[in-house]
Amino acid sequence: MSIAKMKYSIFSALFGLLALAGAGAAFAEGLPAPTEKPILTVAGKISTTNKDGEAQFDRPMLEQLGLVTVETSTPWYNGPVKFEGVSLDKLMKLVGASGERAVVVALNDYSSEIPVADFAKYNVILALKRNGEYMPVKDKGPLFVIYPFDSMPELKSQTYYGRAVWQVAKIIVK
Numbered sequence: 001m002s003i004a005k006m007k008y009s010i011f012s013a014l015f016g017l018l019a020l021a022g023a024g025a026a027f028a029e030g031l032p033a034p035t036e037k038p039i040l041t042v043a044g045k046i047s048t049t050n051k052d053g054e055a056q057f058d059r060p061m062l063e064q065l066g067l068v069t070v071e072t073s074t075p076w077y078n079g080p081v082k083f084e085g086v087s088l089d090k091l092m093k094l095v096g097a098s099g100e101r102a103v104v105v106a107l108n109d110y111s112s113e114i115p116v117a118d119f120a121k122y123n124v125i126l127a128l129k130r131n132g133e134y135m136p137v138k139d140k141g142p143l144f145v146i147y148p149f150d151s152m153p154e155l156k157s158q159t160y161y162g163r164a165v166w167q168v169a170k171i172i173v174k
Contacts, residue, residue, distance in 0.1 A: 059134075063128070
């Protein structure tokens with residue numbers, strides 16, 4: 001590994017830790033209750049909750065975690081699209097997820113089981129915005145699991161497209 005790549009790797013790791021620490025500081029008192037209508041519930045094998053053994057999030061709570069941008073092409077839109085959302089790896093760490101799989105459930109009860117390891121390995125996000133605008137329910141919102149499909153040839157397959165659940169309402173860690 002070149003020195004430049006090593007420096008980049010170290011910088012990336014430190015930046016990730018600082019970002020995670022910042023989110024942790026924002027929720028240092030534990031996970032607060034949502035002040036607006038919850039748009040996401042995380043349940044199952046988690047240790048940090050805020051209501052009846054689950055973790056509920058409204059939009060401001062998710063945004064407080066910090067938004068990440070992924071620009072990628074998808075089978076559902078023409079050309080590359082800019083998505084902004086929360087790192088699913090960061091979200092899983094925040095709720096203390098201890099399972100190996102996450103069942104992502106849409107508003108219409110469609111679900112897909114995703115290896116939790118995918119979240120860190122592929123930098124998967126839970127998108128709130130598409131091209132700078134919040135996504136309405138009628139157009140794949142309010143939340144959409146997005147892989148950076150253009151980043152690796154293996155991601156351009158039905159396996160990963162099937163994991164890109166839209167209209168996400170709940171994540172159950174198993």
